[in-house]
Amino acid sequence: MADFTATLAAQARAPRVSLTPELDAALAELDAALQALANELQVEYHGPGVGVEGERGVYRLAVRAHQEGYSDPQWSLRVCDALPNAGWRVAWAIQNVARLRKAAVVQSLPAFFAGYLAAVGEAGRADTPAGRRLAALAEAFGQTDTVH
Numbered sequence: 001m002a003d004f005t006a007t008l009a010a011q012a013r014a015p016r017v018s019l020t021p022e023l024d025a026a027l028a029e030l031d032a033a034l035q036a037l038a039n040e041l042q043v044e045y046h047g048p049g050v051g052v053e054g055e056r057g058v059y060r061l062a063v064r065a066h067q068e069g070y071s072d073p074q075w076s077l078r079v080c081d082a083l084p085n086a087g088w089r090v091a092w093a094i095q096n097v098a099r100l101r102k103a104a105v106v107q108s109l110p111a112f113f114a115g116y117l118a119a120v121g122e123a124g125r126a127d128t129p130a131g132r133r134l135a136a137l138a139e140a141f142g143q144t145d146t147v148h
Contacts, residue, residue, distance in 0.1 A: 004029035027095035040130035113138035
């Protein structure tokens with residue numbers, strides 16, 4: 001298991017997330033790893049809410065081909081505006097959210113991996129090399145079940 005997954009998995013299980021430079025670096029590494037996997041898998045998934053202050057569902061983790069700026073859409077994980085009129089507009093990369101939301105992002109990682117792994121399985125992509133790498137990454141967060 002990569003160091004960044006151990007850091008994030010431990011923080012996801014902790015009663016309180018420690019917001020440190022090491023956590024930021026681990027989130028950046030997870031972002032890069034998931035961007036590579038999402039690009040290979042190309043399975044859209046709208047994950048758990050990471051809103052704060054009672055508005056959990058306003059922002060959600062989403063894997064899809066995101067349009068950021070003027071570049072071509074790129075498959076990745078982003079925190080997106082989940083309001084009906086927002087069209088899953090990108091708000092932030094996971095490592096760039098503010099402190100309160102960063103804790104919510106880290107705490108939602110086990111649910112995110114459970115859902116994304118299931119979506120990949122339902123899409124028939126679990127047995128691909130990228131699907132197996134995703135399953136190995138998800139295992140660090142206690143998520144091992146896929147749907148075939």
